[in-house]
Amino acid sequence: MSSAGPCISLLGTTAVLLEAPGAMDLPTQRRIWNLAALISGWPGVREAIPGVTNLMVTFISPPSAIGTFVDALRDAWDEAGETELVGREVEMAVTYGGELGFSLHDVAEHTGLSIDEVVARHAAPLYVVFALGSHPGYCYLGGMDPSLTVPRRRSPLQSVAGGSVSIGGSQTGVAASPGPSGWHTIGHTRWTFFDPSWPIPAALAPGDRVRFKIERVIR
Missing domain, CATH: 3.30.1360.40 (Gyrase A; domain 2)
Incomplete structure (x- = not known):
């Protein structure tokens, strides 16, 4: 510190x-x-x-x-000391690349890694939910491999799909709903992050753990 x-x-x-x-x-x-x-x-x-x-x-x-x-x-x-929030651990199946992961090749080119290396390094960590924000249900995840760091887009996109798995700077996260984004989208999950009908509308909370499971890679 x-x-x-x-x-x-x-x-x-x-x-x-x-x-x-x-x-x-x-x-x-x-x-x-x-x-x-x-x-x-x-x-x-x-x-x-x-x-x-x-x-x-x-x-x-x-x-x-x-x-x-x-x-x-x-x-x-x-x-202040440190509070260790240990929540539940969830697994999210992710399709990397393709129409909904359109920035995968750009991230590979920027980092000098192959497509397979980008995917493997992104899916390897057990991520921690640092905070909720941006829009309902969105989770900022800590623990991404530093080799995947990519500057945010100079011009944000008007909209990406809900479930878009993206990288912005040294962070990664998943869009809980469709909306604008200045991050680089490398994959997509069908996981549901927010539902106002649930007793607790947001599916995840700070301290929860997230592991991405490679469902398939579209090159």
Whole structure:
């Protein structure tokens, strides 16, 4: 963990954002989970929402002394330990390449790896759900092989299919529903991530584990 402190910025008058220092890794994310649990019980806090190595804190009403709150938040970060959330493990069958994995060749070309190497390295890890965001049910996954890092698209796509498995920078994730994307789509799964009729609409939660199973590769 970096010795530098977190960056804390105001989001209007109703929220603040804490951005953690250091690497985008599981220990940092566990510290974010720990801080979220602590902050959720503070007076005046409506919600503490973990992101990927960041935490958004929303207020019931704006604090009368925002500077005091920010100082307390910074102190809480300094004292926070790591919370190890161990959720369930799920397996998702993925078809790599083809019409719904149209960026597979681009990722192979950028990384200098073969199609088979890209697929094997992407499917190898047991990923951890770092946070939910972007759209309902979407999970940001930690643990991707660094050799698959690809810069995000200069021009985002207007829409990709729900279930699209994509890479953006050093992260990977799966679109829970159709929508725009600035990531590179390399495959597709038929897994369902969100259903408002379920008791808990989002299928996954922070701390859950995801393993991709290679269903087939379309070259």
